[in-house]
Amino acid sequence: MNSISNFPFQAKPLIVSLALAACLAPGLAEAKPFKWSSASDIPTLDIHSQNNALGNGVHAAIFDSLLYYNSTSFKLEGKLATSWREMSPTQYRFNLRKGVKFSDGSPLTADDVVFSLDRARAKTSNFTVYTQGFSRIAKVDTNTVDIILSGPNPVVLNQLTELRIMSKAWAEKNKSLEPKDIRVKEENFAHRNALGSGAYMVKEWQPDQKLVLVKNPNWWGWSEVPSNVTEIIYTPIKNEATRAAALLSGELDFVLDPSPQDLGRMRNNANLKVIDGIENRTIFLGMDQLRDELPGSSVKGKNPLKDVKVRKALYQAIDIDTIQRVTMRGLSQTTGALVAPQVNGWTKAVDTRFPYSQDASKKLLAEAGYPNGFEVDFACPNNRYINDEEICQAITAMWAKVGIKAKLRTMPLVTYFPMIQRYEASIYMLGWGVPTFDGLYSLQSLVRTVGTGGDGNYNVGRYSNTRMDYIVDRIKTETDLPVRNRLMTEGLQLQNDTVAHIPLHNQVIPWAMKKNIDVVHRPDNRLDWSLIKIN
Amino acid sequence: MLAFILQRLIQAVVVMVTVAFIAFLLFQYVGDPVVILLGPDATKEQVNLLRADLGLEQPFFVQFGHFLTNAVQGEFGLSLRQGAKVSRLIAERLPATLELALVAATLALVVGIPMGVYAALRRGTWASQLIMTVSLLGVSLPTFLIGILLILVFAVMLGWFPSFGRGDVVQMGWWSSGLVTVKGWHHIALPAVTLAIFQLTLIMRLVRAEMLEVLRTDYIKFARARGLSNRTIHFGHALKNTLVPVLTITGLQLGGLIAFAIITETVFQWPGMGLLFIQAVTFADIPVMAAYLCLIALIFVVINLVVDLLYFVVDPRLRVDKAGGH
Numbered sequence: 001m002n003s004i005s006n007f008p009f010q011a012k013p014l015i016v017s018l019a020l021a022a023c024l025a026p027g028l029a030e031a032k033p034f035k036w037s038s039a040s041d042i043p044t045l046d047i048h049s050q051n052n053a054l055g056n057g058v059h060a061a062i063f064d065s066l067l068y069y070n071s072t073s074f075k076l077e078g079k080l081a082t083s084w085r086e087m088s089p090t091q092y093r094f095n096l097r098k099g100v101k102f103s104d105g106s107p108l109t110a111d112d113v114v115f116s117l118d119r120a121r122a123k124t125s126n127f128t129v130y131t132q133g134f135s136r137i138a139k140v141d142t143n144t145v146d147i148i149l150s151g152p153n154p155v156v157l158n159q160l161t162e163l164r165i166m167s168k169a170w171a172e173k174n175k176s177l178e179p180k181d182i183r184v185k186e187e188n189f190a191h192r193n194a195l196g197s198g199a200y201m202v203k204e205w206q207p208d209q210k211l212v213l214v215k216n217p218n219w220w221g222w223s224e225v226p227s228n229v230t231e232i233i234y235t236p237i238k239n240e241a242t243r244a245a246a247l248l249s250g251e252l253d254f255v256l257d258p259s260p261q262d263l264g265r266m267r268n269n270a271n272l273k274v275i276d277g278i279e280n281r282t283i284f285l286g287m288d289q290l291r292d293e294l295p296g297s298s299v300k301g302k303n304p305l306k307d308v309k310v311r312k313a314l315y316q317a318i319d320i321d322t323i324q325r326v327t328m329r330g331l332s333q334t335t336g337a338l339v340a341p342q343v344n345g346w347t348k349a350v351d352t353r354f355p356y357s358q359d360a361s362k363k364l365l366a367e368a369g370y371p372n373g374f375e376v377d378f379a380c381p382n383n384r385y386i387n388d389e390e391i392c393q394a395i396t397a398m399w400a401k402v403g404i405k406a407k408l409r410t411m412p413l414v415t416y417f418p419m420i421q422r423y424e425a426s427i428y429m430l431g432w433g434v435p436t437f438d439g440l441y442s443l444q445s446l447v448r449t450v451g452t453g454g455d456g457n458y459n460v461g462r463y464s465n466t467r468m469d470y471i472v473d474r475i476k477t478e479t480d481l482p483v484r485n486r487l488m489t490e491g492l493q494l495q496n497d498t499v500a501h502i503p504l505h506n507q508v509i510p511w512a513m514k515k516n517i518d519v520v521h522r523p524d525n526r527l528d529w530s531l532i533k534i535n
Numbered sequence: 536m537l538a539f540i541l542q543r544l545i546q547a548v549v550v551m552v553t554v555a556f557i558a559f560l561l562f563q564y565v566g567d568p569v570v571i572l573l574g575p576d577a578t579k580e581q582v583n584l585l586r587a588d589l590g591l592e593q594p595f596f597v598q599f600g601h602f603l604t605n606a607v608q609g610e611f612g613l614s615l616r617q618g619a620k621v622s623r624l625i626a627e628r629l630p631a632t633l634e635l636a637l638v639a640a641t642l643a644l645v646v647g648i649p650m651g652v653y654a655a656l657r658r659g660t661w662a663s664q665l666i667m668t669v670s671l672l673g674v675s676l677p678t679f680l681i682g683i684l685l686i687l688v689f690a691v692m693l694g695w696f697p698s699f700g701r702g703d704v705v706q707m708g709w710w711s712s713g714l715v716t717v718k719g720w721h722h723i724a725l726p727a728v729t730l731a732i733f734q735l736t737l738i739m740r741l742v743r744a745e746m747l748e749v750l751r752t753d754y755i756k757f758a759r760a761r762g763l764s765n766r767t768i769h770f771g772h773a774l775k776n777t778l779v780p781v782l783t784i785t786g787l788q789l790g791g792l793i794a795f796a797i798i799t800e801t802v803f804q805w806p807g808m809g810l811l812f813i814q815a816v817t818f819a820d821i822p823v824m825a826a827y828l829c830l831i832a833l834i835f836v837v838i839n840l841v842v843d844l845l846y847f848v849v850d851p852r853l854r855v856d857k858a859g860g861h
Contacts, residue, residue: 191618209806237699237804243696249691414819418567
């Protein structure tokens with residue numbers, strides 16, 4: 001430092017910054033890339049174009065949202081918003097973090113927030129599920145934004161976790177004011193490029209080959225996190241054996257979706273480790289409870305699944321522990337509830353299963369008038385959930401023991417989902433994740449009578465119960481949290497009592513990585529980019 | 536000559552339209568992309584709106600008609616999965632597939648022909664027996680298994696070669712090449728070998744059989760009687776005549792290499808057209824699938840046309856017959 005003081009005063013800042021650069025240089029030299037992979041690529045970099053789980057997770061590295069779930073507690077915490085207040089049941093006020101900059105150095109202001117939230121509400125956006133109930137977004141001053149709601153909405157804060165903020169000036173300059181939509185026959189600049197304020201920024205994206213993110217030096221949060229990663233390189237690898245090989249050979253640091261058959265080998269490998277985390281996704285069976293006769297069933301003139309005794313008989317004939325142990329190789333958490341434990345409304349009581357008992361099941365069938373069982377169609381996806389096809393095969397065998405001859409049909413998700421949404425399935429499998437961590441998300445979609453605005457949109461069995469509808473509609477507007485949670489628990493209990501669906505288990509998601517990698521396993525199956533550490 | 540080419544071109548168009556039609560028929564059963572596009576939370580109204588906007592509600596022949604009109608202009612629309620122009624996606628992927636196919640074909644020829652010649656000339660020696668036995672493996676092992684085995688041995692156990700991808704490519708105009716860097720060759724080694732093995736063994740066995748055949752002919756006997764050296768007889772006379780059918784087969788196989796690189800590309804995550812196609816199938820990305828199938832049909836048609844024209848040039852009888860007939 002002595003030598004610096006000999007220089008004339010004006011030159012000092014330059015010298016200091018040169019010295020700083022020299023200090024930083026060794027750090028740069030040992031750049032730490034984090035190389036990871038999963039089966040498919042992100043669909044787009046446009047944050048409002050496709051509501052895709054993997055894409056949303058990656059966008060969270062490049063863009064910040066006002067709030068996000070804390071990776072360990074999974075409680076809401078402020079990101080771009082430092083504090084928020086409910087001004088009235090239909091008005092929320094958010095104070096923005098001061099001094100936040102986009103990765104190009106331009107400041108992030110209330111204008112960008114208003115612009116981005118409005119963009120998420122555009123006609124071509126696929127994020128309108130997260131802006132439901134938003135009536136207007138208003139700038140109060142440079143650092144304050146109001147969200148005006150069309151009615152009381154208790155999950156507005158949860159919705160904001162999936163609404164990320166992009167630069168208004170950048171979007172204007174690049175003619176990307178509206179999200180790209182496949183209806184628009186033009187490619188959008190924001191599809192392959194991005195400018196956000198997140199921890200990382202895009203260096204290069206070759207779709208299906210490579211996405212390179214580099215550390216955003218302007219990110220506001222670096223001082224709070226232990227990460228030493230400088231670059232995140234994502235290479236999708238479709239073939240699971242190749243993906244496993246690339247991890248074993250050291251070409252990758254991390255695999256998000258190792259295949260179940262490779263796990264044993266990875267766990268035993270001295271250089272690798274596997275972390276299991278419970279995903280916030282419940283797998284269950286649904287049953288048609290509307291049609292008067294089921295096609296493909298041996299019962300003519302009536303629908304046996306309308307009888308709660310039959311539904312309970314199907315439930316009690318399933319040996320879920322065997323499925324957990326054998327089919328899932330321990331990688332599942334059996335459940336009696338329609339939602340995972342992290343979801344509001346879940347209680348230990350609603351998670352209690354009807355016990356597995358073939359005798360009880362046969363007795364119920366006899367009481368319902370089917371002492372010899374019956375034939376029924378059973379549909380399952382074969383590439384959507386972990387071991388989906390195998391689970392359904394196991395259940396078919398278990399039902400056969402009580403006389404239910406399920407005619408199992410499995411198909412890929414692209415044909416399966418349209419089929420069940422045309423209400424063609426008698427018994428079907430579905431998995432339901434809850435991005436809002438709020439029971440309403442499940443109850444409204446799964447057990448509310450089919451209606452408009454998301455009511456019963458995946459109530460494929462068309463279960464309908466007036467008490468349930470009343471509960472769901474009250475939860476929608478109830479803002480008193482304890483009351484609301486009680487209502488959700490009541491709804492979940494009612495689903496169990498009426499056997500609207502047969503819950504099976506919550507998925508356990510294993511992540512495989514090198515021994516020297518530290519990550520936090522989030523229940524939404526996303527990496528927290530700022531918490532990755534390479535030792 | 537001109538009439539012949541014209542006739543062939545008309546046939547080619549018929550083939551292309553037929554392929555497009557069959558492909559389109561199949562697409563009715565590959566599933567509904569709308570479900571994936573909108574995600575599980577979409578309302579029924581959104582789904583119906585999108586289906587209508589994409590034209591998926593229109594009758595089959597109307598959709599097919601639209602497709603044909605656009606395809607003739609080289610316009611295949613936007614990929615549903617990637618939101619990019621299909622023509623651009625294919626142009627980006629074409630170099631990877633062509634480089635892989637060319638390297639594999641070269642490998643198959645450069646290794647296959649000498650081995651075939653050796654097996655024919657040194658018939659009965661243990662070395663040629665070994666070559667023949669190993670070649671049986673090459674013909675019968677499925678490609679994905681060979682690929683996985685190579686990855687296991689050379690990437691995981693020995694760590695000599697990377698297990699996936701194309702490495703860094705160098706952009707030359709619209710062509711991206713992995714063949715100008717050492718790293719690129721590193722990456723192409725395993726997939727090229729995997730893709731080449733079947734062709735290699737095929738060419739080898741073909742060369743051996745043809746060679747044995749030719750060595751029995753009279754002109755070889757005469758050549759021996761003339762006292763020519765073995766070297767001249769084997770390579771100057773026998774091999775030359777052996778190569779005519781070999782080159783024909785190789786030409787046709789090149790089309791196969793390009794079209795059926797799908798499996799190799801999937802195993803090695805090689806960013807070519809085959810991988811693009813497989814990903815399009817899982818997503819029910821109809822524009823990409825349609826464009827790919829039409830392109831492959833075009834490649835086959837063109838190669839066949841070239842081969843037909845070559846026959847025309849090579850075989851004088853064909854020309855005489857035609858001219859005499861009219």
